[in-house]
Amino acid sequence: MSTDAIATDPGLLVEARGLVKEYARGGDTVRVVDDVSFAIRRGETMGLVGESGSGKSTVARMLLRLIEPTAGVVRYDGVELLAIGSRDMRGMRRRMQIVFQDPYAALNPRMKVREILAEPFAIHGEQHSATKDHLEVMLREVGLDASALERYPHEFSGGQRQRINIARALALRPEFLVLDEPVSALDVSVGAQVVNLLRELQRKYGLTYLFISHSMPLVRYLCDRVAVMQRGRVVEYGDCEKVCEAPRDEYTRGLIAATPEMPVFSD
Ligand SMILES: Nc1ncnc2c1ncn2[C@@H]1O[C@H](COP(=O)(O)OP(=O)(O)OP(=O)(O)O)[C@@H](O)[C@H]1O
Numbered sequence: 001m002s003t004d005a006i007a008t009d010p011g012l013l014v015e016a017r018g019l020v021k022e023y024a025r026g027g028d029t030v031r032v033v034d035d036v037s038f039a040i041r042r043g044e045t046m047g048l049v050g051e052s053g054s055g056k057s058t059v060a061r062m063l064l065r066l067i068e069p070t071a072g073v074v075r076y077d078g079v080e081l082l083a084i085g086s087r088d089m090r091g092m093r094r095r096m097q098i099v100f101q102d103p104y105a106a107l108n109p110r111m112k113v114r115e116i117l118a119e120p121f122a123i124h125g126e127q128h129s130a131t132k133d134h135l136e137v138m139l140r141e142v143g144l145d146a147s148a149l150e151r152y153p154h155e156f157s158g159g160q161r162q163r164i165n166i167a168r169a170l171a172l173r174p175e176f177l178v179l180d181e182p183v184s185a186l187d188v189s190v191g192a193q194v195v196n197l198l199r200e201l202q203r204k205y206g207l208t209y210l211f212i213s214h215s216m217p218l219v220r221y222l223c224d225r226v227a228v229m230q231r232g233r234v235v236e237y238g239d240c241e242k243v244c245e246a247p248r249d250e251y252t253r254g255l256i257a258a259t260p261e262m263p264v265f266s267d
Pocket residue numbers: 023032050051052053054055056057058059
């Protein structure tokens with residue numbers, strides 16, 4: 001697909017072109033992301049898979065402009081994110097959110113759930129929207145009841161905390177969610193419930209996901225397409241089912257072989 005075709009395709013929400021990230025390390029420059037390109041269509045789930053340190057989180061943070069790329073282009077809904085000013089970026093930011101791996105670290109332990117869920121509204125000057133009724137609806141959407149509002153994060157299990165994180169991420173009704181290993185820290189059965197919640201929310205709101213994972217079975221279950229990363233580069237990219245059935249790359253074959261068991265999910 002040519003760059004021009006990508007630029008005019010309204011079905012695309014996120015595009016990464018030639019992303020590079022370098023860090024200075026001990027007098028040298030280390031390239032941790034090297035010429036990464038892919039595109040994510042509206043409403044789909046793209047998997048980003050690879051071993052620890054392959055650059056997945058760095059790519060995700062560049063997409064959201066939480067860190068600046070050394071080189072490359074990110075387009076979001078046709079807009080070149082790296083070219084816009086902080087005011088426009090603020091508007092873009094509410095359309096994209098991230099859910100992190102560690103559901104406890106991501107929640108301020110001194111805030112009640114009510115305050116945690118109200119925070120995104122306050123940041124965007126929309127405190128008036130954070131009514132008790134609305135916060136209760138947000139909680140119900142992730143399978144928690146209203147009594148959670150007056151409690152603190154430590155009073156919840158890992159799975160419940162991740163549900164609170166998801167509720168907060170959805171507060172401003174974003175269209176794109178980066179899910180950075182959202183169930184890796186959870187037991188398999190609890191993780192499966194959170195995965196199914198994410199699928200339900202995606203269907204309900206037409207969300208677009210970038211799902212970062214080490215687990216090929218999970219990626220296969222959830223994703224339409226997948227990019228496989230090794231040492232900062234994308235070594236395989238394409239339709240998830242095809243990549244999992246007939247991986248072209250030796251590294252991808254290794255990842256699939258390393259996680260042969262399919263966890264049990266129910267829809
Ligand atoms: N701020 C930084 N300064 C220097 N090196 C960094 C920085 N952030 C990340 N790195 C390095 O970049 C490489 C890629 O890290 P990254 O977190 O993106 O990998 P990952 O694939 O997400 O790993 P994991 O699965 O363990 O989360 C690693 O070698 C990491 O040490």
